[in-house]
Amino acid sequence: MNELSPGSKPPEIHRAEWVVPVSAPPLRNGAVLTHRGRVIAAGPFAAVRRDSPAGARVTDHGRAALFPALVNAHTHLEFSALRGKIPFPQPCFREWIPLLFVLRAGMGPQAVDEGLLSGEAELLSNGTGFCADTTNGWAGVGRGPVGAAEGLSGESGCCAFAACGPAAARLERRIFLELLGFNLDSVAAAIPREFLTRSREAAKKEDTTLIPVPHSVYSVSPAIIAESKEWTRARGLPFSIHVAEHLDEIEFLQGGKGFCRELLEMVGRWDPSWTPPGKTPIEYLDCLGALDSRTLLVHAVHMTEADWALAAKRDCTVVFCPRSNRNLSSGRPWIEKALSLGISCALGTDSLASNTDLSLFAEAAFTLDNHPSIDPQKVIEMITVNPARSLGCKSDFGSIEPGAKAHMLAVEIQSGIDESNLAEALIQTGKEGAWKWVSSAQS
Numbered sequence: 364m365n366e367l368s369p370g371s372k373p374p375e376i377h378r379a380e381w382v383v384p385v386s387a388p389p390l391r392n393g394a395v396l397t398h399r400g401r402v403i404a405a406g407p408f409a410a411v412r413r414d415s416p417a418g419a420r421v422t423d424h425g426r427a428a429l430f431p432a433l434v435n436a437h438t439h440l441e442f443s444a445l446r447g448k449i450p451f452p453q454p455c456f457r458e459w460i461p462l463l464f465v466l467r468a469g470m471g472p473q474a475v476d477e478g479l480l481s482g483e484a485e486l487l488s489n490g491t492g493f494c495a496d497t498t499n500g501w502a503g504v505g506r507g508p509v510g511a512a513e514g515l516s517g518e519s520g521c522c523a524f525a526a527c528g529p530a531a532a533r534l535e536r537r538i539f540l541e542l543l544g545f546n547l548d549s550v551a552a553a554i555p556r557e558f559l560t561r562s563r564e565a566a567k568k569e570d571t572t573l574i575p576v577p578h579s580v581y582s583v584s585p586a587i588i589a590e591s592k593e594w595t596r597a598r599g600l601p602f603s604i605h606v607a608e609h610l611d612e613i614e615f616l617q618g619g620k621g622f623c624r625e626l627l628e629m630v631g632r633w634d635p636s637w638t639p640p641g642k643t644p645i646e647y648l649d650c651l652g653a654l655d656s657r658t659l660l661v662h663a664v665h666m667t668e669a670d671w672a673l674a675a676k677r678d679c680t681v682v683f684c685p686r687s688n689r690n691l692s693s694g695r696p697w698i699e700k701a702l703s704l705g706i707s708c709a710l711g712t713d714s715l716a717s718n719t720d721l722s723l724f725a726e727a728a729f730t731l732d733n734h735p736s737i738d739p740q741k742v743i744e745m746i747t748v749n750p751a752r753s754l755g756c757k758s759d760f761g762s763i764e765p766g767a768k769a770h771m772l773a774v775e776i777q778s779g780i781d782e783s784n785l786a787e788a789l790i791q792t793g794k795e796g797a798w799k800w801v802s803s804a805q806s
């Protein structure tokens with residue numbers, strides 16, 4: 364870029380001891396040129412300054428590392444008002460679900476909305492710029508920039524994003540509308556009518572759509588899983604589902620018995636015509652045509668060797684939520700196995716109903732502490748470029764490269780850190796909160 368349009372704010376050169384693009388090796392004494400909220404170039408400081416237009420303003424971030432805003436691959440912001448209401452660890456998933464049902468039933472719309480706002484603020488305050496938010500229908504529809512009806516009825520394309528927060532640090536969301544209905548035979552039947560009405564009204568004002576996805580293999584009929592996958596595939600959108608999270612799910616698919624069956628009967632959703640497939644959750648999803656490169660498998664705690672091989676073959680992304688699994692005593696995900704097979708891996712915090720905070724840096728630090736053989740650079744990718752790619756926002760988020768949004772963090776880096784331990788230092792320092800947002804003029 365050589366010319367500035369009259370009246371526009373000048374480009375900015377952000378210099379720092381480190382620039383960590385993630386999609387390329389770290390740069391020492393690097394710089395990022397930004398203009399109108401976008402990255403124009405990243406490289407060695409001298410080269411960036413030499414090639415910048417006259418009048419570009421230099422901001423020196425000293426010893427910091429410039430790092431892209433984090434991408435949280437799985438959360439439920441509508442549960443944010445439940446922070447601290449459920450003690451951890453819970454003895455098991457079947458003990459936790461009744462607590463969640465009771466607490467959720469006691470939350471009025473105002474509590475849900477206040478929780479949403481506080482959850483969004485917490486994500487931002489922990490360095491997250493983009494999240495995949497899963498909702499049962501309360502995700503701020505009608506209160507903010509969210510719409511849905513046209514997309515949900517399959518009548519049009521969509522952009523499926525919502526945004527909030529000040530311009531310098533905006534949180535954007537990919538919103539999944541979570542379907543429930545084991546005894547229902549279509550996506551339309553599983554979407555509450557009052558939700559459609561509210562979202563139609565919101566869609567008149569905004570250009571955002573929710574993506575209907577099944578909650579899990581034990582709470583949604585096979586017809587809905589297949590239809591919703593087809594709906595997302597036809598639009599090139601991501602598809603997300605909780606899978607292999609706990610042993611009750613495995614037992615249910617094998618023989619149609621156990622806690623999941625009891626739960627469905629209790630809520631009046633059991634379908635007596637359903638035949639247990641006798642498969643693992645991954646095999647079952649594959650038979651329903653639900654596995655491909657746009658599918659995000661959330662949790663994946665109880666996987667067989669064949670399941671891992673199938674997830675790799677279908678090029679799925681696996682979203683791990685290790686602190687949620689620990690808090691619900693669900694098990695320890697085999698992240699090392701997924702990485703060894705070259706599977707695209709991401710991290711999510713899950714919600715404040717199963718976690719103590721929404722800090723992705725804390726999730727990454729927990730992963731390093733509990734999986735010490737994993738290369739910290741891989742964990743960096745799990746909170747940036749990998750989820751950005753699988754959620755369809757890679758052109759804007761997940762790396763510092765030309766064209767991306769200039770949503771960056773300046774993370775303090777101690778002296779003595781070199782390229783070999785930079786990734787681990789980033790995660791630990793990020794968890795301690797020693798970072799700040801790097802603002803960039805939008806105009």
Ligand SMILES: [Zn+2]
Pocket residue numbers: 437438439497605661713714
């Ligand atoms: Zn979840």
